[in-house]
Amino acid sequence: MRRVALAALCAASAAQAGVSVPPEARGNALFDQANAAYLSGETSRAVAGYEALLEEGLASPELETNLGAAYLRQGKRGLAALHLERALFLDPSDDDARADLLEVRRGNVDKLEGESEDGGAEALARALAPLPGPAAAVALVALWSLGWGLLGANVLRPRAALGTSAIACFLLAGAAALVTVGSTAAHRLTLRRAVVVAQAAPAREGPSDRAASHFEVHEGTALRIEDEDQGFRRVKLANGLTGWVPATAVEPVVPPGWSNQRRL
Amino acid sequence: MSRRTGSALFALLVAFAAAAAEDVQVSARTDADEVALDGTLNLTITATVSSKGDQAELSLPDLKDFDVVSRSQSEQVAFTFVNGAPTFRRTTVTTVKLAPRREGQLAIEAARVTYKGRAYTTQRLSIRALPPGQSPTPKARAQAPPPDRFAEDAITDPFQDVHPQSRDLVLRASIDRERPFVGQQISYSLYLLARVNVSGIDKLQLPRLDGFWSEEIEAPQQLVGEARIIDGVPYRAFLLRKRALFPLRAGKVQIDPAEVEVMTGFGMLFSRSSTRRSSQPLTLEVQPLPETHKPDGFDAGNVGSWTLTASVDPVAVAVGQPVTFKLVAQGRGNVRNLALPKLGQIPGLRSYDATSNDKEAIEQGQVTGMRTVEQLLVPERTGAIEIPSLSMDLFDPAQKAYRTVRTGPIRLEVHAAPASAAIGSQAQAQNLLAAGGLRPIRLRMTRASVAPPPWTRGWFWPLLATGPLAVALVAGTGRLRRLLARDPAEERVKKARSAARARLRGAETLLDEQRRGNASASDFHAEVARALTGYLTDKQGIAAAGMTREELGRALLDRGHPPGTVRAVLAVLDECDRARFAPGGADLTSQEARLERAGRLLGELDKVRRGA
Numbered sequence: 001m002r003r004v005a006l007a008a009l010c011a012a013s014a015a016q017a018g019v020s021v022p023p024e025a026r027g028n029a030l031f032d033q034a035n036a037a038y039l040s041g042e043t044s045r046a047v048a049g050y051e052a053l054l055e056e057g058l059a060s061p062e063l064e065t066n067l068g069a070a071y072l073r074q075g076k077r078g079l080a081a082l083h084l085e086r087a088l089f090l091d092p093s094d095d096d097a098r099a100d101l102l103e104v105r106r107g108n109v110d111k112l113e114g115e116s117e118d119g120g121a122e123a124l125a126r127a128l129a130p131l132p133g134p135a136a137a138v139a140l141v142a143l144w145s146l147g148w149g150l151l152g153a154n155v156l157r158p159r160a161a162l163g164t165s166a167i168a169c170f171l172l173a174g175a176a177a178l179v180t181v182g183s184t185a186a187h188r189l190t191l192r193r194a195v196v197v198a199q200a201a202p203a204r205e206g207p208s209d210r211a212a213s214h215f216e217v218h219e220g221t222a223l224r225i226e227d228e229d230q231g232f233r234r235v236k237l238a239n240g241l242t243g244w245v246p247a248t249a250v251e252p253v254v255p256p257g258w259s260n261q262r263r264l
Numbered sequence: 265m266s267r268r269t270g271s272a273l274f275a276l277l278v279a280f281a282a283a284a285a286e287d288v289q290v291s292a293r294t295d296a297d298e299v300a301l302d303g304t305l306n307l308t309i310t311a312t313v314s315s316k317g318d319q320a321e322l323s324l325p326d327l328k329d330f331d332v333v334s335r336s337q338s339e340q341v342a343f344t345f346v347n348g349a350p351t352f353r354r355t356t357v358t359t360v361k362l363a364p365r366r367e368g369q370l371a372i373e374a375a376r377v378t379y380k381g382r383a384y385t386t387q388r389l390s391i392r393a394l395p396p397g398q399s400p401t402p403k404a405r406a407q408a409p410p411p412d413r414f415a416e417d418a419i420t421d422p423f424q425d426v427h428p429q430s431r432d433l434v435l436r437a438s439i440d441r442e443r444p445f446v447g448q449q450i451s452y453s454l455y456l457l458a459r460v461n462v463s464g465i466d467k468l469q470l471p472r473l474d475g476f477w478s479e480e481i482e483a484p485q486q487l488v489g490e491a492r493i494i495d496g497v498p499y500r501a502f503l504l505r506k507r508a509l510f511p512l513r514a515g516k517v518q519i520d521p522a523e524v525e526v527m528t529g530f531g532m533l534f535s536r537s538s539t540r541r542s543s544q545p546l547t548l549e550v551q552p553l554p555e556t557h558k559p560d561g562f563d564a565g566n567v568g569s570w571t572l573t574a575s576v577d578p579v580a581v582a583v584g585q586p587v588t589f590k591l592v593a594q595g596r597g598n599v600r601n602l603a604l605p606k607l608g609q610i611p612g613l614r615s616y617d618a619t620s621n622d623k624e625a626i627e628q629g630q631v632t633g634m635r636t637v638e639q640l641l642v643p644e645r646t647g648a649i650e651i652p653s654l655s656m657d658l659f660d661p662a663q664k665a666y667r668t669v670r671t672g673p674i675r676l677e678v679h680a681a682p683a684s685a686a687i688g689s690q691a692q693a694q695n696l697l698a699a700g701g702l703r704p705i706r707l708r709m710t711r712a713s714v715a716p717p718p719w720t721r722g723w724f725w726p727l728l729a730t731g732p733l734a735v736a737l738v739a740g741t742g743r744l745r746r747l748l749a750r751d752p753a754e755e756r757v758k759k760a761r762s763a764a765r766a767r768l769r770g771a772e773t774l775l776d777e778q779r780r781g782n783a784s785a786s787d788f789h790a791e792v793a794r795a796l797t798g799y800l801t802d803k804q805g806i807a808a809a810g811m812t813r814e815e816l817g818r819a820l821l822d823r824g825h826p827p828g829t830v831r832a833v834l835a836v837l838d839e840c841d842r843a844r845f846a847p848g849g850a851d852l853t854s855q856e857a858r859l860e861r862a863g864r865l866l867g868e869l870d871k872v873r874r875g876a
Contacts, residue, residue, distance in 0.1 A: 148731025
């Protein structure tokens with residue numbers, strides 16, 4: 001349906017212009033159309049437009065933020081929270097996505113009681129997420145290699161300047177390594193992060209519909225995926241509450257196409 | 265005279281005060297205004313006094329127009345604390361069943377109640393007696409006005425069809441209306457009828473009220489009984505619970521029985537027992553809202569008796585200054601379901617999101633409510649701006665009709681802001697901007713990279729390892745090279761013996777050549793001498809070529825060589841020198857012997873290491 005809408009839009013735009021439309025311009029045109037639909041109150045059409053762009057493989061924090069806002073307007077808190085989390089994954093410094101996510105969470109059905117069991121790992125991950133991990137990793141490799149190069153030169157032709165430069169490179173590489181480690185930790189936690197998208201899902205003791213259920217999670221609640229089996233996912237809430245929920249009831253924040261890392 | 269008058273007035277006041285303090289109340293009523301000549305009616309006379317022991321004495325009025333069929337009397341004593349002091353109230357209810365003697369307008373004269381020597385009288389009652397067989401019009405009870413005077417299905421007495429027969433305890437559920445409209449309030453009451461002493465109730469279980477929105481009206485914390493005569497038997501009726509119900513959908517609805525556990529007996533010790541009782545189920549027929557005259561777009565939640573008012577504060581304001589528009593709906597019904605009209609866009613006014621506040625209350629058993637909607641409006645131009653009339657359609661179940669309530673139009677006078685105020689009077693700022701709410705969407709889209717981070721790539725860790733490995737390789741190579749590099753002096757030491765042997769083999773070859781006549785004896789001896797001196801130079805570090813024989817001998821002795829060996833070495837060197845510089849004196853045999861001795865001497869010299 002969305003592909004048909006996208007194709008129709010592209011064909012219409014191309015026919016109107018009489019020229020072939022480059023993919024970027026085509027994406028921007030669809031984004032503008034979806035925004036116009038949102039602003040005129042046609043949230044269903046806006047959602048269809050945004051989703052079509054996502055199906056094209058586009059990754060954009062603004063797209064995810066707008067889609068989250070549109071889902072929230074439709075009352076779909078789970079999907080709204082999911083896409084706002086994705087916006088923050090793509091751009092951890094996105095204030096709008098963070099504010100909208102707080103707005104979504106204010107209306108969540110589930111209120112967690114008890115102390116956080118992850119020892120603040122979630123908060124730490126949030127704090128570390130804005131670190132420029134990839135850039136720090138590249139800098140780490142460059143400074144580390146340069147430091148060793150200077151050290152090697154000093155071994156062959158001992159000079160004071162070479163040794164001092166090598167030490168400076170190693171110090172900078174250490175700083176880059178700290179940033180990289182922090183970013184890696186945040187990245188690893190985010191890969192396991194998920195959001196409940198079903199309105200309600202029973203959390204069971206095992207991966208089976210016949211297993212006993214002691215509690216229920218509701219849309220919009222953030223949790224961590226710990227295991228998968230037989231169409232169920234073992235999830236853990238921030239306060240340690242754990243259960244198996246149907247795999248379709250929760251969606252990982254980082255979709256499979258965005259990372260080649262193993263999640264579990 | 266005036267003194268006596270004052271005394272009398274004082275006495276009258278004291279007597280009045282005493283009577284008031286006694287708080288005596290007497291009343292009389294009948295259960296019908298009309299009665300057929302072959303029927304009966306009940307006259308009930310109630311006397312309540314504030315006393316524990318003294319009783320009021322009742323004298324029945326002159327009933328010349330009636331025959332007294334039966335007479336019964338019940339008494340109830342209530343004990344309460346008022347301002348910390350115990351207060352007793354004794355209520356005596358006398359019921360007299362009367363049969364009229366003649367047709368026409370009959371009178372029941374005032375009854376007389378005497379208490380502590382004082383007489384109190386009831387009011388006079390008038391009864392109309394009808395011919396035999398004619399049905400009298402039911403008389404409404406004076407003490408309990410009907411909840412809805414227009415309702416045909418209103419049930420005025422919850423006990424009108426109760427026949428307990430011989431049961432001591434009866435749990436009675438009742439509703440005040442059997443055919444309500446959707447959204448119309450009905451009252452569900454649960455009474456316990458008892459003719460034994462009830463000391464308490466426990467485990468009251470109300471039925472599930474599916475299909476209703478319900479609100480608590482009364483939930484007594486203490487049992488307070490009311491005397492009732494049912495089928496001629498005195499009972500005490502205890503109200504256990506009263507709830508307001510608003511049907512949510514049309515159709516036949518059944519309310520399941522309620523259950524309660526009743527503790528009977530006196531106090532904690534005397535014959536206290538527990539009995540479980542269930543009420544009867546109730547069935548009601550909820551009527552849909554009538555389709556005739558139903559306004560277009562009518563909201564089904566707007567049921568009840570409501571008024572709608574609108575106001576703006578202030579009504580005169582400077583441009584840019586906010587005013588508050590307030591819309592209030594007030595009345596009887598379920599305020600939560602109410603859908604109020606919305607203020608549309610008004611040219612010249614910028615409007616903000618409205619806030620809504622609901623309040624509910626119970627008044628005389630009826631759920632009343634008030635919804636207040638407040639909206640901030642900011643005039644954007646000067647002049648008069650009219651806020652239009654708002655209207656709301658509602659269904660009034662009391663009148664069984666739709667009607668429309670309207671607000672009046674409001675005129676807002678907007679004047680230009682004074683220059684000084686426009687420059688900035690922060691103290692008058694009223695536009696409070698609270699944080700929160702959904703943020704506006706983004707209109708520009710940037711593409712983000714979702715490539716896996718560098719540390720997940722295959723090249724990352726090998727590249728990190730390359731630097732240290734390269735430096736280790738460089739350092740290792742240098743060390744290896746140093747290890748592999750050889751000292752020429754040491755090399756010479758190591759190779760001194762083999763070099764000397766090689767020279768001796770050369771000397772042997774020269775000896776063979778000498779036999780064939782191709783070489784001279786001096787060459788042979790020179791080679792032998794070079795073998796020995798070369799060995800001493802390389803191996804022993806003694807530059808024998810530049811030394812006298814004495815110096816050579818001392819040097820060899822200093823290095824620990826045995827004196828015999830030293831003498832032998834010096835002798836061989838002397839013989840070689842002689843043979844080289846004085847030829848003819850050496851035959852081949854002596855040369856062979858010298859060669860052999862030189863070889864043996866090398867072995868002996870080799871036994872003592874250099875520098876030992």
